[in-house]
Amino acid sequence: MNEIDLPPETLDLILSHLSQQDLLQCTLISRFWNGVAEARLYSNITLSRWKTSSFRLLPALKTRKHLLRRFEVQPDQQFRIRETDLLDIFLDYRPFEGKHRNSSSENSYRYLPPSMNCFEDDTKTRPALPMTVLGPNRPRALTHFSIVGEFESGWMLDSIIFNLATSTLTSLKIEFYFGPSYQSYGIDLVKILETFPYLKDLSIGGYKHWYKPLTETEAGEPLSRKSAPTISTTISGTKRQYRLESLTFEPKTFMGPRGPDAHVFFERLGNLKRIQVNAALPYCPSPQDVRPWKLGRALQLYCPKLENIGVNGPVALWFFDLAILPYDKIRHIVSLAQESFPLNVSEQLGEFAPRLDAIYRALRLQEQMVDELLERKYSEPYFPHLTTLVLEKNHCLSAQDLISLGVQAPFLTRLEINQWPVSDEYIGCLYDTDAAAATAAKSNVRPLLPTGISEVVEDIRLRKRRVFSQIDLMIFLHHCSSLRHFSMTGPNIPFQEIIDRAFVPPISILLPAFNDEAAETGTPTIRSWACEERLETLKFGFEVSACDPKEHELVWKHLGRFRKLRSLHLGQSDLFSALSYGMEGLLEGEMSETLEEIRSLPGWWKTKDGRELVLWFAWSFPKLRVLGLAYDKWHVDGKRGKIYCAFLQDEEVKRCSIDRVFIEDAPVKDTLW
Amino acid sequence: MPVILVSSDNQDFKVDKEVAERSILIKNMLEDVGESDSPIPLPNVTAAVLTKVIEYCEHHRNDPVQVPEETDDPRKRSNDIEEWDMKFMQVDQEMLFEIILAANYLDIKPLLDVGCKTVANIIKGKTPEEIRKAFNIVNDFTPEEEAQIKKENEWAEDR
Numbered sequence: 126m127n128e129i130d131l132p133p134e135t136l137d138l139i140l141s142h143l144s145q146q147d148l149l150q151c152t153l154i155s156r157f158w159n160g161v162a163e164a165r166l167y168s169n170i171t172l173s174r175w176k177t178s179s180f181r182l183l184p185a186l187k188t189r190k191h192l193l194r195r196f197e198v199q200p201d202q203q204f205r206i207r208e209t210d211l212l213d214i215f216l217d218y219r220p221f222e223g224k225h226r227n228s229s230s231e232n233s234y235r236y237l238p239p240s241m242n243c244f245e246d247d248t249k250t251r252p253a254l255p256m257t258v259l260g261p262n263r264p265r266a267l268t269h270f271s272i273v274g275e276f277e278s279g280w281m282l283d284s285i286i287f288n289l290a291t292s293t294l295t296s297l298k299i300e301f302y303f304g305p306s307y308q309s310y311g312i313d314l315v316k317i318l319e320t321f322p323y324l325k326d327l328s329i330g331g332y333k334h335w336y337k338p339l340t341e342t343e344a345g346e347p348l349s350r351k352s353a354p355t356i357s358t359t360i361s362g363t364k365r366q367y368r369l370e371s372l373t374f375e376p377k378t379f380m381g382p383r384g385p386d387a388h389v390f391f392e393r394l395g396n397l398k399r400i401q402v403n404a405a406l407p408y409c410p411s412p413q414d415v416r417p418w419k420l421g422r423a424l425q426l427y428c429p430k431l432e433n434i435g436v437n438g439p440v441a442l443w444f445f446d447l448a449i450l451p452y453d454k455i456r457h458i459v460s461l462a463q464e465s466f467p468l469n470v471s472e473q474l475g476e477f478a479p480r481l482d483a484i485y486r487a488l489r490l491q492e493q494m495v496d497e498l499l500e501r502k503y504s505e506p507y508f509p510h511l512t513t514l515v516l517e518k519n520h521c522l523s524a525q526d527l528i529s530l531g532v533q534a535p536f537l538t539r540l541e542i543n544q545w546p547v548s549d550e551y552i553g554c555l556y557d558t559d560a561a562a563a564t565a566a567k568s569n570v571r572p573l574l575p576t577g578i579s580e581v582v583e584d585i586r587l588r589k590r591r592v593f594s595q596i597d598l599m600i601f602l603h604h605c606s607s608l609r610h611f612s613m614t615g616p617n618i619p620f621q622e623i624i625d626r627a628f629v630p631p632i633s634i635l636l637p638a639f640n641d642e643a644a645e646t647g648t649p650t651i652r653s654w655a656c657e658e659r660l661e662t663l664k665f666g667f668e669v670s671a672c673d674p675k676e677h678e679l680v681w682k683h684l685g686r687f688r689k690l691r692s693l694h695l696g697q698s699d700l701f702s703a704l705s706y707g708m709e710g711l712l713e714g715e716m717s718e719t720l721e722e723i724r725s726l727p728g729w730w731k732t733k734d735g736r737e738l739v740l741w742f743a744w745s746f747p748k749l750r751v752l753g754l755a756y757d758k759w760h761v762d763g764k765r766g767k768i769y770c771a772f773l774q775d776e777e778v779k780r781c782s783i784d785r786v787f788i789e790d791a792p793v794k795d796t797l798w
Numbered sequence: 799m800p801v802i803l804v805s806s807d808n809q810d811f812k813v814d815k816e817v818a819e820r821s822i823l824i825k826n827m828l829e830d831v832g833e834s835d836s837p838i839p840l841p842n843v844t845a846a847v848l849t850k851v852i853e854y855c856e857h858h859r860n861d862p863v864q865v866p867e868e869t870d871d872p873r874k875r876s877n878d879i880e881e882w883d884m885k886f887m888q889v890d891q892e893m894l895f896e897i898i899l900a901a902n903y904l905d906i907k908p909l910l911d912v913g914c915k916t917v918a919n920i921i922k923g924k925t926p927e928e929i930r931k932a933f934n935i936v937n938d939f940t941p942e943e944e945a946q947i948k949k950e951n952e953w954a955e956d957r
Contacts, residue, residue, distance in 0.1 A: 130895075130899055131898075132902070135910075135914075139917045139921075140918070142915055143918055143921060143922065144922075146954070146955065147921055149954040150921075150924065150929065151921065151929070152951055153948060154926045154929055154937070155930070155935050155936065155938050156938050166951065176956070177956045178953040179953075185950040185951060
């Protein structure tokens, strides 16, 4: 082979297909191969206690640090990395040899104990690191830098980060979890963004950090709700935007009188496409202190390009303006609030009548509000490019926003929702009432209404948000047609909520005793979801009655309507998977051509012969490769488990077209809801 | 519509425009030159190699244009070489590298990919000495240098 002809990029392309062991062999072939192979070997380094290679890597890294492109270190109790090692690697700096560590000579490097006051600016105690000692071998092509774990001296990290030879960093991740209890790390967000103009991805986390104040000049006057938009929007047009596209952070510090102002920070983040907000509930002070509306408003004003929003914790984000209610609408709502039950019903209810009356009216009012949301088409969504929304535990999405997203978000393709947001009280405080609505609806339309109802009317009038319920979730699903991936964790949705309303008069929700009258209005069907044509992944929990096979049949039929489903996860559903319970309803549509994965299949033991169940799936769904059966203590553990799960060892089951057939792990208590 | 390609040893090859345009380099040249019929010289490619390259392009003339993929973990895809491509690549190693160089020069990404994967498959699991033998590479390290490199890179043996 004529090596001289082969350009290094081409050899690199060849080596890109090799494993680390093979690359290692290539480093010994010849000088040319060594150069290209080592560049590849050292370009992507992770140091952590999970990698046994980490301890042996350090000496080698010292001579090859210029090759580093992506670097990640996870220091903790089991894997301590000395700060001097990091200084050596990134700054090519070694402490002056021969002098005692605490010598007072100016040329020696002093390791001073960290400042005892974690909130004080520690520049005074930090020794100045003379630039002249930084060596020539610093990594110049570093693009990714990540440090997650325990780190002793924050200021040393600062020295490293702000003295890197290259400003081509595109990804930076800092998460401090442990460390001396008196110490935490002060992060200067603006300095980071200024130092690394090409930064695309910034992630700050852990609970040992705080943010340094953003500006001194603008922090003087606390921005009021009304004045903030007008001041900033005129100036922001001229402000140079940072290139940052993805930000992960905790908003705990955009709050309190001392903290920086969200508006000032987000003004320059107009290019943001992805944001992940982690707001741990235990660490979140009371809603009054949090000023979360500031974050929500700031995002709305300055980050219209957002495509992907992830929220973990109570953060106020909203997606649409709720229109001001005109006067006659308010009158209509008030009159609805004054209707009561038909007379014959009240008589039968007897002493319960007044209380049930109130509940009934509140329900009617909420239905009215939902109808109004559904017909409204004119307001612009705040985030017109939104494709992905992930809401984890304790999120604060309101019912109004959820329904509006269903009706109006044109690109929403992925929604992952934890069904239990924080309590109504918390949400009520978290969102400001629409100031404009309050001023517009000046006329006082509060005739004497029973308590409970008057609050509901007032909330509607002032456009106050409320927590979403399962009803709202179903309304969303009935209207959102763009969804491709939908995942819901939380309590199962009862059968009553998913059937077509036409068959269930509102009264029977409240009074199951009246069901016999309402029962003969026809066979109920499940209302179809708008995303049936496009949905590819579904995770959902259905609750059906164990005594009524009809309900199971209907749910299976409903699942069969999804034409492009590739992955189906049934969570903690109560369904029975058996042909006697209508499971062949799955085959009604075209899903048999696309389904690749089924997880947490419930009630599989209802089919007496497990082997038969698996083979039926293998035969009906030729593309199915993974079949996970739901964990059920009774049927899986102990001696009974041996009997029920015996079919998993059957030869035919092992040989069928499904690659993996298994029982899911027991759910961790945490994830139940 | 035929296009004429001329190899470095002055041999003419007549191919369809569609086939020739699998090479991005040729495609761009044709766009610049326009409707002219003049032959396209390829001074870096010999006739033998050009024959093989044209054979590949003919077979793959109807393939959809490749979308740029994520280059983060191409290791996963080393095994998925088509059967025809595998047979096509069963040549001596000198021709193998010539094909790779030609694909690089002519900018035919799928052919370059297949060539690189083929070479990677040869390298997999071999010791340095075996790889040197397979490709006629000269070892220009001193024994001390070799020992040092081996020691410093020891960490890579773990995974």
